[in-house]
Amino acid sequence: MKKLLVLCLSLALVFCFVCAQAEDDLLSRIRERGYIVVATEGTWAPWTYHDESGELTGLDIEIARLIAEGLGVEARFEEPVWDAILPGVDSGRYDIACNGVGYTEKRAESYYFSTPYVYTQKVLVVSKDNEDIKTVEDLKGKTTANSSSSTYAALAEAYGATVEPVDTLGETVTLLRQGRVDATINARVSIEDYLRQQPDAPIKIVQVLPGDPVAYPFSMSEKVNAASLVEAVNEILEQARQDGRLAAISVKYFGVDLTVPE
Secondary structure, eight states: OHHHHHHHHHHHHHHHHHHHHHHTSHHHHHHHHTEEEEEOOSOBTTTBEEOTTSOEESHHHHHHHHHHHHHTSEEEEEOOOHHHHHHHHHHTSSSEEOSOOBOOHHHHTTEEEOOOOEEEEEEEEEETTOOSOSSGGGGTTOEEEEOTTSHHHHHHHHTTOEEEEOSSHHHHHHHHHTTSSSBEEEEHHHHHHHHHHOTTOSEEEEEEEEEEEEOOEEEOOTTTOOHHHHHHHHHHHHHHHHTTHHHHHHHHHHSSOOSSOO
């Protein structure tokens, strides 16, 4: 009888421990508090930006709200500069980053990623009067404007360019127009959106490059415990893919469905 009592107590302790662990995961904490904290720049159209009325909008904003709805919570947006987004996710300050983050094998060593939700291309951009740079091979010894920890900056540096760090696409184009940098590598959809808004801008696309799958990063920290949130977000994205909502959002902001690989 004594052995049976000890066994029951042991099983009860294990059960309590498992329940405590489950209740302490990020998904449970988000549902308990009623909101998910979303990191986004708010300065990179058409991904994340403020419209003429000042309202935060864009493809990533709409999908973030779709994810929050699927979780049964509110989306609360924080707008740090790009270089603070991934460290903030890593530390648990932000639950998710919705900011057109390209999936790379190197990043996947440090972050969990959702399934990709769009597939984009990169472009090499120079001023209209620049005839020296035709491809990325011409970047050696040149200067580009890019967010310092972006995949675009890494690519420019891989081809021998020096990167002038910037926080926004607007800063990037200003440096190009002023001749303070020679080029930039950026998302094709962002540059094409800028040129639609500013058709007289003295810049041009000289090369289209393969892009990275774009997905949502989450902290790998055991303290944050985000694995169940990643699974839930993947289920929401898959449902939105199946019912056409993802494609509709892509067409709304990009003018084309980029939710499937080319």
